Each structure stands twice: as structure tokens, then as C-alpha cells.
Amino acid sequence: MTSMIFVPFIVSVIIGIAAFVVLSFYFMFSGQGYRYDVGWLLTDVDPYLWASFGAAIAISVSVVGAASGIFYTGVSIMGAGIRVPAIIAKNLVSIIFCEAVAIYGLIMALLLVTKINKYSEHSTDPANADIIFGNAFYAFVIFGAGVTAGFTNLACGVSVGIVGSGAALADAQNKTLFVKVLIIEIFASAIGLFGIIIGIIMSTKGEFQTIK
DSSP: OGGGGGHHHHHHHHHHHHHHHHHHHHHHHTTOGGGGOHHHHHHHSOHHHHHHHHHHHHHHHHHHHHHHHHHHHHHHHHHHHHHOTTHHHHHHHHHHHHHHHHHHHHHHHHHHHHHOOOOOOOOOOGGGHHHHHHHHHHHHHHHHHHHHHHHHHHHHHHHHHHHHHHHHHHHHHOGGGHHHHHHHHHHHHTHHHHHHHHHHHHHTSOOOOOOO
């Protein structure tokens, strides 16, 4: 049953690959093969898009991690709770730990969104090249911060969910094991904080500047 959590991910990957192949053939046969240029992708795409992607990835991937953790933990709590109903209320703390992962992503996304300021770079003056480069650099920084926080929280959510599942099953067999496994779960939950800290540090490495 736990393998079912990977079905949406696999379907998403297949859809993404299919879309990439269709788009590639379209560019190839419409005379727009130059769009395969990675340099074009990095420089001609609006920095707002990269920065917005960073904030979106931070919250969306974190929510996937939290949902995965809740799935793993919830199944075990409900299954073991049928035999030992007393463990259900106590093990809800594992669900809270999983939900905290989504909150980490939400906090990171809100922080990154506040960094996306309005600016203008419509200028051909070579003197403004540094500002234009700086805006593009900071957009990639925000994108990297969002990816770092998002995928760290994904790993954190899965880790907390699996440990929480084990905590519920262990508690059903031996009540003295609950606190011991809970300590492991706390350490697993701390993994998400590492990504948040690094993301915050990265997001302070610049700002969007307006060309006057």
C-alpha cells in the first residue's frame, strides 16, 4: 500500500517527459531549434519567472513531503489502533510533526515572495549591465533557495512519516518504546530546518534593483 504514494509522482514524471518530447519536436520542425540553447533559457527568461518558481517549489514540494509523511503515519496509526485503540491519541503527535514540514515550506515561500520586488531593466545603456546581471543572479538565488528548502522538506516529511509509522507500531507492541522512537522522530523533523536555514541565508545575498 505504501507504494501507492509514488503513483502520482510517476504519472507526473511521465506527463512531464511526454510534454518535453512534444515541445522538442515542435521546436525542431518549426525552425526554432535555437530554443534548445541553455544560455537562451537562462538569460532570456524573465527573472521574475525563476524567482516565482523558487517560491512555488518551496511550498509545493514541502506539501508533498508533508502529505507523504501523513500517509505513512496515518496508515500505521489506524491499522495498529484497531487492535490497540489507546495509541491513537498519543501518536497524533507524529501527524503534527508531518504537518510542520508543510509549515516550513509555507514560511520559506512567504519569505521568498517578499524578496520579489518590482523593478525595471528596459535599458540598452552598457552602464546598466551590472544591474541587469545582478537582477538575474538574484532571481537564480531565490530559485535555488526555494529548491533547497522544498526538497529538504520532502526528505524530511518522508523521514518523519516512516519513523512515525514505526513509533505507532512499536507503541502498539510495547508502550515503553514510544518515547524512545519519538526522540528519533524529533531528530528527523530537524532535517527540514536545515533547508530553511540555508534558504534564508541564500535569499539574503542580494536584492532586485531598478534601472533609473
